[in-house]
Amino acid sequence: MASALKKVALITASSRPTRAGPTVTSFISKILTTSPVASSVEVETVDVKTFNLPLFDHPSAPAMFPLNLPSPLPEGHPALAWSKKLQTFDAYILVTPEYNGGLPAGFKNALDYTYYEFTSKPFFTISYGVHGGNFANEEASRAIGVIMKGKVVDTKVLLPWARDEMMLPTAEGKLGPKTLEAWEGQKGEVLKGFEELIGLLKEEKVAEEIAA
Numbered sequence: 001m002a003s004a005l006k007k008v009a010l011i012t013a014s015s016r017p018t019r020a021g022p023t024v025t026s027f028i029s030k031i032l033t034t035s036p037v038a039s040s041v042e043v044e045t046v047d048v049k050t051f052n053l054p055l056f057d058h059p060s061a062p063a064m065f066p067l068n069l070p071s072p073l074p075e076g077h078p079a080l081a082w083s084k085k086l087q088t089f090d091a092y093i094l095v096t097p098e099y100n101g102g103l104p105a106g107f108k109n110a111l112d113y114t115y116y117e118f119t120s121k122p123f124f125t126i127s128y129g130v131h132g133g134n135f136a137n138e139e140a141s142r143a144i145g146v147i148m149k150g151k152v153v154d155t156k157v158l159l160p161w162a163r164d165e166m167m168l169p170t171a172e173g174k175l176g177p178k179t180l181e182a183w184e185g186q187k188g189e190v191l192k193g194f195e196e197l198i199g200l201l202k203e204e205k206v207a208e209e210i211a212a
């Protein structure tokens with residue numbers, strides 16, 4: 001019997017009312033469908049904004065609660081739904097802007113509610129900003145790869161705004177024509193990271209089959 005397709009979350013990290021995040025995620029999503037490995041996985045968009053997470057109010061630290069232990073969060077807490085959703089995926093692609101040299105506070109807050117959700121799972125970060133959001137990209141790699149022990153792929157994609165178009169995403173959530181044209185030229189990098197991610201999933205599958 002054919003095994004169920006592995007699931008990949010495509011996470012939108014920003015949550016401002018006029019954010020460009022969903023547009024950037026949709027741009028990435030279209031690129032992923034052109035990959036020869038696209039049909040081997042199911043990609044689903046996950047928008048952190050929809051979880052309405054409160055400012056971090058966990059009574060302890062998620063790192064102290066492996067997922068098989070009951071969470072100390074009260075029933076119905078939005079972070080439980082966030083965690084449950086993340087646990088349905090085998091790998092993750094983060095699409096994040098950079099705010100003041102790091103991850104957006106809303107996403108960092110969401111990340112702090114997690115830990116084991118990402119442990120040992122493949123993870124790929126795509127960032128955007130004036131210089132492609134390099135600091136946010138690094139921060140995500142450190143939190144997920146070094147602290148939470150996720151398997152961060154080698155490829156990091158940095159998508160920079162065209163010099164005179166930054167106000168458009170910031171004020172209207174739109175991508176300017178020069179930005180889009182430049183990003184089209186980075187499709188190969190996005191596909192490379194995606195294929196590395198899927199490669200890690202395949203290695204896991206082989207290991208599972210050997211162990212079975």
Ligand SMILES: Cc1cc2nc3c(=O)[nH]c(=O)nc-3n(C[C@H](O)[C@H](O)[C@H](O)COP(=O)(O)O)c2cc1C
Nearest residue numbers: 014019020021097098099100101129130131169170
């Ligand atoms: C609070 C704030 C801080 C920002 N800081 C940075 C920054 O440090 N580096 C950068 O490249 N862009 C920065 N920007 C510009 C963002 O790249 C741009 O506004 C982008 O559209 C934000 O993503 P979003 O629209 O999905 O929220 C900042 C924007 C905001 C709203």
